Amino acid sequence: MEFLAEGFRRAWSLLIAGDSEIFGIALLTLKVAVVATTIACAAGLPLGYFLATRRFWGRRAALTVVNTALAFPTVVVGLLLYGVLSRRGPLGGIGWLYTWQAIVLGDVLLALPVAAALSAAAVQGVDPRIRRTAETLGAGSWRTAWTVAREARFALAAVITAAFGQVVAEIGAALIVGGNIRGQTRTLTTAVALYTSQGDFGMALALGLVLLVLALLVNIALQALQGRGSG
Amino acid sequence: MVELRYVRHRYEGRVVLDFEQFGLPKNGTVALVGHNGAGKSTLLRLLALLEMPTEGHVLWNGTVVSNRARGALRSRVTLVEQRPVLFRGTVRENLQYGLRVRDIRHAAADGIIGDVVDKLGLAPLLTRRRNELSDGEVQRVAVARALVLRTDVLLLDEPASSADRAAAGALYRALAAERAERPFAVCIASHQLEDAYRWADDIRALAEGRLSPVTPENLFRVELAPAGTDTMSARVGAIDILVTTDRAGPAVLAVPPGDIFVSSAPLSSSARNVLKGRVTRIAAHRPGGGVAVTADVGVELVAIVTADAVRELALAPGVPVVFSFKASAVRVF
Numbered sequence A: 001m002e003f004l005a006e007g008f009r010r011a012w013s014l015l016i017a018g019d020s021e022i023f024g025i026a027l028l029t030l031k032v033a034v035v036a037t038t039i040a041c042a043a044g045l046p047l048g049y050f051l052a053t054r055r056f057w058g059r060r061a062a063l064t065v066v067n068t069a070l071a072f073p074t075v076v077v078g079l080l081l082y083g084v085l086s087r088r089g090p091l092g093g094i095g096w097l098y099t100w101q102a103i104v105l106g107d108v109l110l111a112l113p114v115a116a117a118l119s120a121a122a123v124q125g126v127d128p129r130i131r132r133t134a135e136t137l138g139a140g141s142w143r144t145a146w147t148v149a150r151e152a153r154f155a156l157a158a159v160i161t162a163a164f165g166q167v168v169a170e171i172g173a174a175l176i177v178g179g180n181i182r183g184q185t186r187t188l189t190t191a192v193a194l195y196t197s198q199g200d201f202g203m204a205l206a207l208g209l210v211l212l213v214l215a216l217l218v219n220i221a222l223q224a225l226q227g228r229g230s231g
Numbered sequence B: 001m002v003e004l005r006y007v008r009h010r011y012e013g014r015v016v017l018d019f020e021q022f023g024l025p026k027n028g029t030v031a032l033v034g035h036n037g038a039g040k041s042t043l044l045r046l047l048a049l050l051e052m053p054t055e056g057h058v059l060w061n062g063t064v065v066s067n068r069a070r071g072a073l074r075s076r077v078t079l080v081e082q083r084p085v086l087f088r089g090t091v092r093e094n095l096q097y098g099l100r101v102r103d104i105r106h107a108a109a110d111g112i113i114g115d116v117v118d119k120l121g122l123a124p125l126l127t128r129r130r131n132e133l134s135d136g137e138v139q140r141v142a143v144a145r146a147l148v149l150r151t152d153v154l155l156l157d158e159p160a161s162s163a164d165r166a167a168a169g170a171l172y173r174a175l176a177a178e179r180a181e182r183p184f185a186v187c188i189a190s191h192q193l194e195d196a197y198r199w200a201d202d203i204r205a206l207a208e209g210r211l212s213p214v215t216p217e218n219l220f221r222v223e224l225a226p227a228g229t230d231t232m233s234a235r236v237g238a239i240d241i242l243v244t245t246d247r248a249g250p251a252v253l254a255v256p257p258g259d260i261f262v263s264s265a266p267l268s269s270s271a272r273n274v275l276k277g278r279v280t281r282i283a284a285h286r287p288g289g290g291v292a293v294t295a296d297v298g299v300e301l302v303a304i305v306t307a308d309a310v311r312e313l314a315l316a317p318g319v320p321v322v323f324s325f326k327a328s329a330v331r332v333f
Helices: A002-016 A020-053 A059-069 A074-085 A100-124 A128-136 A141-151 A153-168 A172-178 A188-197 A201-226 B040-047 B067-076 B091-101 B106-120 B135-147 B165-181 B193-199 B307-312
Strands: B002-011 B014-024 B029-033 B055-060 B077-080 B153-157 B185-189 B202-207 B210-214 B219-226 B232-236 B239-243 B249-254 B261-263 B273-284 B291-296 B300-305 B320-325
Touching: A002 A201, A020 A059, A020 A100, A020 A141, A020 A153, A020 A188, A020 A201, A059 A100, A074 A100, A074 A172, A100 A153, A100 A172, A128 A141, A128 B077, A141 A153, A153 A201, A172 A188, A188 A201, B002 B040, B014 B040, B014 B210, B029 B040, B040 B077, B040 B153, B040 B185, B055 B067, B067 B077, B077 B135, B091 B106, B091 B135, B106 B135, B106 B165, B135 B153, B135 B165, B219 B239, B232 B249, B239 B273, B261 B300, B273 B300, B291 B307, B291 B320
Parallel strands: B029 B185, B029 B202, B077 B153, B153 B185
Antiparallel strands: B002 B014, B002 B055, B202 B210, B219 B232, B219 B249, B232 B239, B261 B320, B273 B291, B273 B320, B291 B300
């Protein structure tokens, strides 16, 4: 117990003192998470809408693939991406291995199925008459999609939250393709793993607390957005 | 205006519509009758250009509608579905929706909305949201949301199913008022025939995806009760009409005027319905020629006969007459 209490005391003092390393790691994590979530949702939400509303050959198979990808192990994604981005890999030429962009790429691959599968479920939950009504009133594809999205706003906000949660808590891919380089690719999760293995429990705990606060703030922001208007 | 030709439409391999022609003339009114599942809603969706038939053509002003042209033409037709829904937001925002799609905003939109709102008595509802409205009010708002678009074609699927008699009357009056100011074609699919028949130019019946013409005469809302091994009986006014059908309970009966035999005395025949009465009116029949003989046989029935038959039977108001028709001639919807 003494060990835990000591860890918390050190974590608290580091946070109060405004440790620059902690804030640097937190900022990088936030940047990676926001960029990856934005890209994953920008592609995943329309994909989910498409899968939910269009009837085409292979739709069921596509939904199965997306749902299976939800449970894809993060280290496997990291490993495959490492192979692709490494010098001898097909995308080795762009030199992204061990950069924050590589972490974003890995996170997008992991969050995209989350955004697509959950938004498909969210759209399927909207009364189908909403889409039909928009069409009868002359709305084109984009406006119809926007109208359906407005009706599913609570569920879609939850999708964004889930995608952000997936990205911010991810460690496998970030560790493998990011390399956990101090000041460059060290995110909150990889740093927590590192400092724990080094025995600096207080630092790891401080970073863990920052991660929790970050997740909490994003959730509060999305809930505030959901709360605006009803009916 | 809009026409469907040689249509065979399938859902998941099952044929749901199969007919040669259905047309909605320019500024015309057509009532579509049929029981639930007969294919009325699907037919309206084809007319609304929301779907294309699996086989056959949709024509707009005589020209076959291609998939490319469909998008542009869709803004000239609108459909109010059975059990309509409102979007998130107020009634006013709902009324603005289709106008925004057409880039009509601000004062122009307010003017159009105000006009329709007055006709349908929706002014007190404008700031309300969908969860603050009754089913009947939602239906009226949905009709208003379609009317403000001023489309060339308005399709209504059971527009008064959630409304009480007074509200349904108000709805039809508003439609009539709107058409008086600005003619447009209307097609109404309805069970509530009494209102639709009052102003529909043409009535088409849909059963199992197939169409048949129906004349507005001799139509009755009845309760079918078993009468024999293969017949049902329906009480209409002071008489019972025998019908060949496997349906029971509430239904609408149509006795085609051309299928009624008119005689001066009861005929020895297979006709199960033999009704005695007196001629009340004789008039030239509108479509297809012939003479419409109306008689009170316990209820008013109209029979179409030739002018020669009128002369031979010396038919005139007050003359005793017998109307006979087969149980299988009566149509049930």
